[in-house]
């Protein structure tokens with residue numbers, strides 16, 4: 678497992694690198710955004726740890742560039758900026774997790790492990806009605822029509838499909854998709870579900886994503902749902 682750390686503060690970079698290497702990871706360090714982006718172009722990484730306050734550019738700009746090139750690379754943001762606004766912005770731009778400085782190394786290690794574990798899910802084709810998600814190629818289509826999803830929309834849809842017919846609470850979705858406790862940020866789920874619906878449901882008559890009032894969300898297709906009345910035996 679190879680990790681890239683983009684961090685200009687030498688003391689923190691040294692501390693994180695040493696800790697991760699002692700835990701068995703290979704770590705490369707970059708001390709600014711340009712250098713980090715260059716490294717990402719040169720080698721394949723399993724995880725990016727990204728500081729937000731860099732000498733040459735805002736870490737969020739780095740994140741945006743990384744996401745354009747590589748939508749699936751897990752990204753953990755490391756920042757002294759812990760405001761809700763910064764977190765939401767980071768998550769919106771496709772960061773997978775957010776750790777506020779100062780942090781304990783064990784906390785960082787737990788987040789790194791969780792992110793890397795998530796990256797190893799088995800390739801699989803998931804389906805609800807005519808909606809198909811290919812988790813290996815990261816592609817989604819409905820009725821044969823390809824649909825482009827943002828990374829978090831994809832992650833939410835994949836999670837719903839892996840739990841087809843089960844209601845998932847907003848908290849479950851936040852904790853799964855961002856792998857952390859963002860209680861208070863569960864409204865972000867509603868925003869993402871709205872985006873998701875506009876892409877996978879609005880153009881079709883059968884709406885796959887159901888809102889279960891007071892509980893959360895569920896995905897299921899018409900032919901997989903129980904009929905409302907008692908089913909008559911086929912003759």
Ligand code: CA
Nearest residue numbers: 685728730731
């Ligand atoms: Ca910094």
